[in-house]
Amino acid sequence: MILDRKIWALASGKGGTGKSVLAASMGAHLADLGFRVVLVDADLGCANLHTNLGIEKPRATLADFIERRTEHIEEVAIDTDIPRLRLISGALDPVDAAHIRYQQKKRIMRQLNTLEADVVILDLATGASLTEVELFCAADTGALVMLPEPTSVENAYRLLRMLYFYMVREIPGFKKLEKKLPPELNDNRVSPAAFLAEVEKLDEKWGQMIRKRMENFSPGLIINQVKTKEDRDLGPEARLVCKRFFGLDLPFLGAVEFDESVWQSVRHKKPVILDYPHSRPSRSIRQLTESMLSLSRRPT
Amino acid sequence: MIAGFNDLSCYEILDISPGAEAKEIQEGYYRVREIFAKNALASYSLYTAPEREEILRVIEDAYRTLIDEKSRGEYDRHLHLERVKSIKAGKARQEALPLMPREAAGQMEPGADEEAPPADAEQGTDRESLQAEQPTPDENEKQDVTEKQETGAEHKVAETPPPQPRTGRITSAEDKEEDIEEAVALGREERDKMLEGPATAGPVKAEVSAPPVAPPSRPDAAAPEAMQPKPAPEAPASALTGKGAGATAAPGPPSGEKSGMKAPGPLMAGKGEEAAAPARDKTPPPMPAKDKTPAPAPARDKTPALAAAKPAGPPVHPGRFGERERKPLPGAAPITPAGVKRADLKPPLSARGREPFEDTVYDVPSPPAKARPMDNVESGGSGRFFKERREAKGITLNQVWETTKIRKPILEAIEKEDYAKLPAAVFLKGMLKSYARMLAIEEPEAAIKGYVDRMTTAKQWME
DSSP, X not given: OOOSOOEEEEEOSSTTSSHHHHHHHHHHHHHHHTOOEEEEEOOOSSOOHHHHTTOSSOSSBXXXXXXXXXXXXGGGOEEOXXXXXXXXXXXXXXXXXXXXXXXXXXXXXXXXXXXXXXXXXXXXXXXXXXXXXXHHHHSSEEEEEEOSSHHHHHHHHHHHHHHHHHHXXXXXXXXXXXXXXXXXXXXXXXXXXXXXXHHHHHOHHHHHHHHHHXXXXXXXXXXXXXXXXXXXXXXXXXXXXXXHHTOOOOOEEEEEEOOHHHHHHXXXXXXXXXXXTTSHHHHHHHHHHHHHHHHHHSXX | OOTTSTTOOHHHHTTOOTTOOHHHHHHHHHHHHHHTSTTOSTTTXXXXXXXXXXXXXXXXXXXXXXXXXXXXXXXXXXXXXXXXXXXXXXXXXXXXXXXXXXXXXXXXXXXXXHHSOGGXXXXXXXXXXXXXXXXXXXXHHHXXXXXXXXXXXXXXXGGSOOXXXXXXXXXXXXXXXXXXXXXXXXXXXXXXXXXXXXXXXXXXXXXXXXXOOOOTTOTTOOHHHHHSOOOTTHHHHHHHTSSOGXXXXXXXXXHHHHHHHHOOOHHHHHHHHHHHHHHHHTOOSSOOXXXXXXXXXXXXXXXXXXXXXXXXXSXXXXXXXXXXXXXXXXXXXXXXXXXXXXXXXOOOHHHHOSOSSTTSOOOOOOOOSSOOGGGGSOOSSOHHHHHHHHHHTTOOHHHHHHHHOOOHHHHHHXXXXXXXXXXXXXXXXXXXXHHHHHHTOSOHHHHHHHHHHHHHHHHHHHO
């Protein structure tokens, strides 16, 4: 089956939300479903996705590709114990790789598209730095992972806000419009909805352009480590807030329960979905992977 | 206004579908209010305090608009007008605006009816049946319009709404605001355009004077008579016969009604009760002219009997009592004197010494002569406090019951502070908590504590 959206990016505003654990398990489940999957550890500073898959020291990493020791990205994709699942590990020695230039990011994204795979899952680094934002926007679709905690929620919204304005600025000719905009719109607190309203007041054509650009931007929301029913409700609630504050309709992909099985599987260096296939988190991860799949089938 | 909330309908603000029922409105309101509340996780760090207040105000406004059946009806019409306008302007936003989705205006109306204390039943029934009448033809018509807009020209003239009794319309046309009329007119134009037939094209008055369909059982309800406002004193006379066409007259001027009201007679009372019943029950249109129109005038006529029987005392709960009376036969045959006696000629409670029905709540314990200790307990939330809050929000007991699952007798006991009927303090606390939550009382703990304390003292004292 060919998906319309091949490259999935997983991002979060705050660290420790479980992106890598989710990525490993989602990849394992997709491979189990018969997809050829490549997991990409895009955390160039401190990569550890390979550990989640039980690989101690990958023979090749993304750094080899970035520093042009290999010409094609296919060569740094290493096999894992799981059939149909390959891994492109992040740089283990954090040289300058953490700050790769725009051209190199372009090169990575271009080559990821040519990878022999049905799904490519990008496990991005924590935070809302430029690298993450650029990679996230370059991916076909994505998901924001957050925990039911104010810190995590706050950073997730901050990341989302950065993503939004990054994408708006990417629209050709935006610089011209920017000069015409009132300066108070540059305030960090201005909501995208207010921004869009202001732009529309100024220039209706631009308003439509931004709307059109944002139509395709709908990363899913994943709530990880939920402990209560209220935690789970955060998903639909955050969705409504995003609709109001950002003017974005983000699908809520699912919530993953807080469970002992997860940290145990991390210690066993295995994806939780294989280590404890009947645990509640595994069940939820399977579900959210499948809802992500169904969204990826949607024509872009 | 806050960005992101500007162009939203009340339904979108509460994140509910346009066809939402009262309960869904309630739940949507709670949910959205919690999402944007001060320390809510979901909207953490996004809004400043004044923005939050503004949002909560918008939410509150939306809720108040929708929870009240009357204002909701008007709001729906307003939305419809907007939509028609936008269609005219060539930029239809079909998804955004509700397409008059509710079948009938008064899904909740029975509840609202029960809410009205029968002490002022004479006005209550009148007002309500008028309200009930007004939206129904409008809404049906609009629904037709929207349907036609959607399905295009398949709807032919044959499918235009069957001529309905429009007596309600006349009164409504008089006292409605301009924009509503405009909405109707626009809607009609729109429909006419769709139909492309001159057959239905016509001014409002033309449709208004369309002959009402006479029910087969009562062929004497002649159209012209139905439209002629008759002098009110005639009404009782013709109503006495049970099926006089005069009864279908549009409600006359208030003075005339008053005079009609004064005419005593158990038969009249029965008739009034019966005639009012179908109107309240929202029998779907096309409705026989008889059942609809006579409701206001004769309904008032039951007052002499009622007033004679029941002194204006504690408001009698009209709940199941009302339902029982509403049952009667669709043919609206004159009620037998026996039936009237049972229903309306009850002697005053005090004279009979005990309740007539177990479900009418008269039995507020008569206050003892000496001061009771519970009166000394600092009042946090009294029964009256809850009742006033509830009424200020326009919520009926039925709605409270639906949402909180507290049974109505207990709700009534809570509001009347009928301690004997209240459950133990442990249970009552929980009930009051959910009730206070529903009413969005600011400091529920204080109100609940005051109430429970007073009840505990009262119970101890009673023992």
